[in-house]
Amino acid sequence: MKISAFHLMPHRELPANFEQRYPSVWVTPPWWELADATRVGQYYNWTLDELLHAARAGFDGICTNEHHQNAYGFMPSPNLMGSVLAKLTNDLDVAIVQMGMTLPTTSPPIRVAEEYGMLDCISGGRLVAGLPLGSPMDVNLAYGITPMEHRERYREAFALVMKAWQAKEIFAWNGKYFQLAQVNLWPRPIQQPHPPVWVPGSGSISTFDFATDNNVCYCFLSYSGARAAQSMMNGYWEVVAKKGLPRNPYRAGFLQLVAVSETDAQAEADYARHVEYFYHKCLHVPPQWFAPPGNQDYASLLASNRNPVRRAENPKTLRYRDFVDKGYVIAGSPATVRDRLIEEVVKSLHVGNLMLLVQIGSMPHELTLKNIDLLAAEVLPALRDIWDDEGWENHWWPERLRKAREPVGAAR
Amino acid sequence: MTETRRQTVTVWQGRVRLGVHVKGEGPAVVFFHGPWGLTWAGFLDTLAQRFTVYAPEHPGTTPGEPDTVYHVDSLWDLVLCYDELLEHLRVPEVMLVGHSFGAMVACEVAALRPSRVRRLVLLDPIGLWRDDAPVTNWMLLGPQELPDHVFRNAEGPAAKAMFDVPDDPEAGALARTRLTWAMGATGKFIWPIPDKGLKKRIHRIQALPTLLVWGEGDRLVPRVYAEEFSRRLAHTRTEIVKDAGHAPHLEQPEATARVVETFLKD
Numbered sequence: 102m103k104i105s106a107f108h109l110m111p112h113r114e115l116p117a118n119f120e121q122r123y124p125s126v127w128v129t130p131p132w133w134e135l136a137d138a139t140r141v142g143q144y145y146n147w148t149l150d151e152l153l154h155a156a157r158a159g160f161d162g163i164c165t166n167e168h169h170q171n172a173y174g175f176m177p178s179p180n181l182m183g184s185v186l187a188k189l190t191n192d193l194d195v196a197i198v199q200m201g202m203t204l205p206t207t208s209p210p211i212r213v214a215e216e217y218g219m220l221d222c223i224s225g226g227r228l229v230a231g232l233p234l235g236s237p238m239d240v241n242l243a244y245g246i247t248p249m250e251h252r253e254r255y256r257e258a259f260a261l262v263m264k265a266w267q268a269k270e271i272f273a274w275n276g277k278y279f280q281l282a283q284v285n286l287w288p289r290p291i292q293q294p295h296p297p298v299w300v301p302g303s304g305s306i307s308t309f310d311f312a313t314d315n316n317v318c319y320c321f322l323s324y325s326g327a328r329a330a331q332s333m334m335n336g337y338w339e340v341v342a343k344k345g346l347p348r349n350p351y352r353a354g355f356l357q358l359v360a361v362s363e364t365d366a367q368a369e370a371d372y373a374r375h376v377e378y379f380y381h382k383c384l385h386v387p388p389q390w391f392a393p394p395g396n397q398d399y400a401s402l403l404a405s406n407r408n409p410v411r412r413a414e415n416p417k418t419l420r421y422r423d424f425v426d427k428g429y430v431i432a433g434s435p436a437t438v439r440d441r442l443i444e445e446v447v448k449s450l451h452v453g454n455l456m457l458l459v460q461i462g463s464m465p466h467e468l469t470l471k472n473i474d475l476l477a478a479e480v481l482p483a484l485r486d487i488w489d490d491e492g493w494e495n496h497w498w499p500e501r502l503r504k505a506r507e508p509v510g511a512a513r
Numbered sequence: 514m515t516e517t518r519r520q521t522v523t524v525w526q527g528r529v530r531l532g533v534h535v536k537g538e539g540p541a542v543v544f545f546h547g548p549w550g551l552t553w554a555g556f557l558d559t560l561a562q563r564f565t566v567y568a569p570e571h572p573g574t575t576p577g578e579p580d581t582v583y584h585v586d587s588l589w590d591l592v593l594c595y596d597e598l599l600e601h602l603r604v605p606e607v608m609l610v611g612h613s614f615g616a617m618v619a620c621e622v623a624a625l626r627p628s629r630v631r632r633l634v635l636l637d638p639i640g641l642w643r644d645d646a647p648v649t650n651w652m653l654l655g656p657q658e659l660p661d662h663v664f665r666n667a668e669g670p671a672a673k674a675m676f677d678v679p680d681d682p683e684a685g686a687l688a689r690t691r692l693t694w695a696m697g698a699t700g701k702f703i704w705p706i707p708d709k710g711l712k713k714r715i716h717r718i719q720a721l722p723t724l725l726v727w728g729e730g731d732r733l734v735p736r737v738y739a740e741e742f743s744r745r746l747a748h749t750r751t752e753i754v755k756d757a758g759h760a761p762h763l764e765q766p767e768a769t770a771r772v773v774e775t776f777l778k779d
Binding site: 248250393407 | 685687698
């Protein structure tokens with residue numbers, strides 16, 4: 102198993118009535134009413150410190166991601182964060198997992214290949230290159246990309262980035278969305294032929310084909326937990342089988358929210374309000390913005406209209422115990438979290454690359470460090486060797502980091 | 514309403530099959546529909562009593578052919594597809610009527626070859642932009658908000674005809690899909706701001722007699738845009754239709770048909 106700490110870098114201090122007072126956490130939340138740049142500087146620094154802490158505590162990887170115009174998670178440039186993390190972890194066997202720089206909004210997209218090349222060079226070949234499609238709120242609403250062109254643009258950018266990393270000769274790219282007469286990437290990444298590629302998805306079936314056809318690690322980024330993800334991940338593994346590919350757990354990643362304390366009761370006391378803050382405020386988005394017309398192709402749109410049960414329940418009606426019972430969040434004592442992660446997530450979904458959201462909503466810095474410490478010391482050791490007896494190679498992890506990290510224990 | 518004749522015109526090196534509804538006898542009128550698909554109803558029936566009305570379906574909105582829209586990459590492609598359609602119709606002169614997005618298309622098609630167009634009717638057109646009066650992006654509205662932004666009366670028969678979903682699950686899924694897809698297939702040419710350069714080309718139709726029709730209660734396109742169009746065109750008349758929103762021809766078909774017909778037959 103490879104287990105990474107994931108961070109969204111949310112606004113941690115939204116007002117109590119935020120979701121009643123404002124129509125959305127994404128795209129339209131008014132900065133001047135809700136945020137203060139000096140305070141936000143503190144959030145960024147906490148985020149970096151928390152991820153560094155996770156790296157030192159023994160996590161295998163640390164993850165950042167790109168989002169725009171929101172209070173849910175606002176690292177518009179994940180690579181600014183990633184470069185700090187890469188430099189400051191050069192003494193550690195930890196992967197820099199960029200989940201990542203959004204392809205359709207980066208123009209020309211060779212900028213992604215260049216910056217990832219830089220990160221791989223700075224980190225000594227420890228980069229995991231996430232190549233995300235980006236959410237409709239980021240790509241269509243905040244960055245103005247036409248919904249109907251979103252996926253097509255992504256696919257072209259993806260192909261261009263892969264070729265730019267690997268081409269031995271200067272080449273011309275005469276695409277529909279991008280035209281570059283002389284592509285000659287500087288720098289190239291240390292990892293050859295290219296850094297491991299992860300493609301995050303949120304359940305769109307067409308991404309399964311894309312992920313398997315391109316032999317990348319498919320990462321299901323869900324906030325609804327493993328039970329809700331089961332049929333989706335089963336669908337992914339069916340596609341893997343149908344294409345005759347090995348059922349290697351490392352070709353799948355999954356994001357899970359986790360909150361650990363000394364006991365189950367203490368976990369509720371520590372984390373309940375932060376979990377509710379996350380689901381009630383950080384995910385407060387008009388549902389139609391997740392799929393503006395044209396963003397889904399006609400067949401997918403028809404399929405989802407035919408099967409409305411796939412629509413998730415409204416998390417605003419749920420409270421901490423519901424989130425825990427339903428597995429949206431795995432919270433409790435180290436033993437509780439360990440057992441549920443192993444059974445519900447890792448084994449049920451057949452996942453080798455696990456990402457844990459270690460900072461949730463309004464969780465303060467000290468509590469986040471506690472969560473990280475307990476995870477690293479008391480949960481991760483039980484997960485590490487889950488797939489070892491099956492002998493799989495994690496082709497989607499930097500080669501020099503594939504063997505198990507030495508146990509580090511609490512970093513403080 | 515009586516049946517229309519359906520005709521398919523193939524353009525764009527054979528890649529785009531345009532479905533065209535045809536009805537009536539008389540001078541040629543081409544109607545370009547808005548973002549929610551073609552509704553052939555009373556307004557077009559009335560026009561068809563005096564004119565030959567050709568109503569093409571925007572690429573992608575023809576039932577059974579959703580992917581056609583992928584062959585039309587840009588507004589320029591779309592305008593040329595319609596230019597080829599007009600060639601096929603073999604009418605030396607046409608009058609163009611358009612609604613909303615379709616009105617913008619009508620302006621662009623006319624601006625490409627102004628000599629071919631005799632008159633222009635714009636029903637609540639988009640195509641221009643003012644920062645102080647933004648056009649509402651209907652593609653970001655929820656299913657509950659949309660009817661009441663398109664129509665003055667969200668409970669009226671026109672709103673129900675466009676937005677009510679059949680009880681049968683399969684028919685309902687298909688109806689919802691078509692409506693969303695129609696918005697996507699038209700929205701492709703205007704996202705994220707419906708100003709794609711008409712302001713630079715509109716001088717080419719400056720001399721064209723133009724009727725501007727605005728629903729009194731249009732909640733999507735503020736009425737200041739009537740002034741924006743009038744300011745750029747030499748011969749315009751503006752008619753306001755009472756008790757109508759963004760689709761006066763559907764909500765008040767008789768009143769709208771009356772002013773349009775009067776203008777076209779002048």
